[in-house]
Amino acid sequence: xxxxxxxxxxxxxxxLSVLSIGGGNTVVPDMHRQAVNQFHWLDGRxxxxxxxxxxxxxxxSVLIVTLIGYKAGxxxxxxxxxxxIATMAMIIPAGLLVYFTARFWxxxxxxxxxxxxxxxxxxxxxxxxxxxxxxxxxxxxxxYREWALTAVATVVFTxxxxxxxxVVGVAGLIGWFGLV
Amino acid sequence: MSDQVASSxxxxxxxxPGLIELALTFNKIALASFGGGLSAWSREIIVVDRKWMxxxxxxxxxxxxxxxxxxxxxxxxxxxxxxxxxxxxxxxACAGLIFVPVVIVLCMAWFYFTxxxxxxxxxxxxxxxxxxxxxxxxxxxxxxxxxxxxxxAIALFVAIFVLSAVLRLPLIAAxxxxxPIALWWGWPRQSKxxx
Numbered sequence: 001x002x003x004x005x006x007x008x009x010x011x012x013x014x015x016l017s018v019l020s021i022g023g024g025n026t027v028v029p030d031m032h033r034q035a036v037n038q039f040h041w042l043d044g045r046x047x048x049x050x051x052x053x054x055x056x057x058x059x060x061s062v063l064i065v066t067l068i069g070y071k072a073g074x075x076x077x078x079x080x081x082x083x084x085i086a087t088m089a090m091i092i093p094a095g096l097l098v099y100f101t102a103r104f105w106x107x108x109x110x111x112x113x114x115x116x117x118x119x120x121x122x123x124x125x126x127x128x129x130x131x132x133x134x135x136x137x138x139x140x141x142x143x144y145r146e147w148a149l150t151a152v153a154t155v156v157f158t159x160x161x162x163x164x165x166x167v168v169g170v171a172g173l174i175g176w177f178g179l180v
Numbered sequence: 181m182s183d184q185v186a187s188s189x190x191x192x193x194x195x196x197p198g199l200i201e202l203a204l205t206f207n208k209i210a211l212a213s214f215g216g217g218l219s220a221w222s223r224e225i226i227v228v229d230r231k232w233m234x235x236x237x238x239x240x241x242x243x244x245x246x247x248x249x250x251x252x253x254x255x256x257x258x259x260x261x262x263x264x265x266x267x268x269x270x271x272x273a274c275a276g277l278i279f280v281p282v283v284i285v286l287c288m289a290w291f292y293f294t295x296x297x298x299x300x301x302x303x304x305x306x307x308x309x310x311x312x313x314x315x316x317x318x319x320x321x322x323x324x325x326x327x328x329x330x331x332x333a334i335a336l337f338v339a340i341f342v343l344s345a346v347l348r349l350p351l352i353a354a355x356x357x358x359x360p361i362a363l364w365w366g367w368p369r370q371s372k373x374x375x
Contacts, residue, residue, distance in 0.1 A: 175307020
């Protein structure tokens with residue numbers, strides 16, 4: 001991996017980090033444009049496949065960045081270094097903003113505005129959480145069988161104390177046998 | 181002036197977690213969320229299981245982490261880490277959240293570029309995604325039961341849901357519309373503080 005590539009990785013993901021308002025996935029189109037069309041680190045097909053892998057793996061979906069860094073670094077050991085640099089470039093700038101915000105937030109425990117945010121934003125967060133569930137279901141092309149599984153699992157999560165891991169595991173098995 | 185409020189709403193954590201516990205907890209959150217549902221898993225573990233944050237503190241932290249740039253879950257790890265151990269805590273929580281997932285995706289990427297095939301997990305995930313969506317719905321239900329007690333709260337909830345999920349407005353636009361009303365409604369007043 002050339003120093004130039006290294007700098008390009010840092011510049012690209014470092015800038016996307018502070019632009020990714022609303023979450024990592026909001027900058028995926030821009031990531032695609034630059035990594036595929038501008039720097040030619042990978043082709044469109046590979047980008048789509050890496051995106052699928054990053055969504056499938058556990059952990060935050062922003063790990064698409066790790067995979068692009070791996071390919072940009074030239075795979076193998078250099079790839080791993082590219083992956084680590086890309087991941088850090090994506091996390092640190094935004095993380096610093098959160099750090100300062102969190103410190104400010106923690107220093108204002110009794111402030112009225114903080115109480116207003118905690119109380120007032122609670123219903124908004126619940127609405128956004130529900131919305132994110134609906135959006136994920138839509139983008140995963142939920143059919144009636146998927147919705148049925150979703151409905152059953154929702155009832156189990158809400159009305160019983162079953163360990164969620166068991167439910168997710170059973171759902172995975174159902175998928176494995178091709179029942180949904 | 182606000183003594184009663186302080187005792188009921190803040191300091192829910194029995195004792196602050198150490199750095200290793202922070203890292204291991206976020207590792208658990210990351211690994212549990214195979215197929216999605218990270219927010220729901222975070223709440224399940226941070227609020228219900230570990231009691232590191234009250235429900236309201238967690239929900240507002242989640243929205244703050246969504247407004248700020250960056251991956252929401254990474255941001256939340258930083259936020260929780262900072263609460264207990266400043267910047268070192270943020271590193272510990274972040275590292276815990278992403279270390280194992282990074283190793284996993286790198287193995288998958290290696291497999292992909294070596295055999296030019298996406299690892300065969302499609303079917304398993306196909307079943308897990310509905311479960312993850314269900315967990316998200318259940319989280320909305322459980323938290324909603326607690327904080328949607330008044331008509332204004334319900335109106336705010338419905339409004340942002342419609343703006344976000346139906347009209348697909350960007351988060352910032354939706355918050356610019358609903359946020360000021362939410363703040364005005366949430367502002368502590370003598371008669372409302374006790375709730």
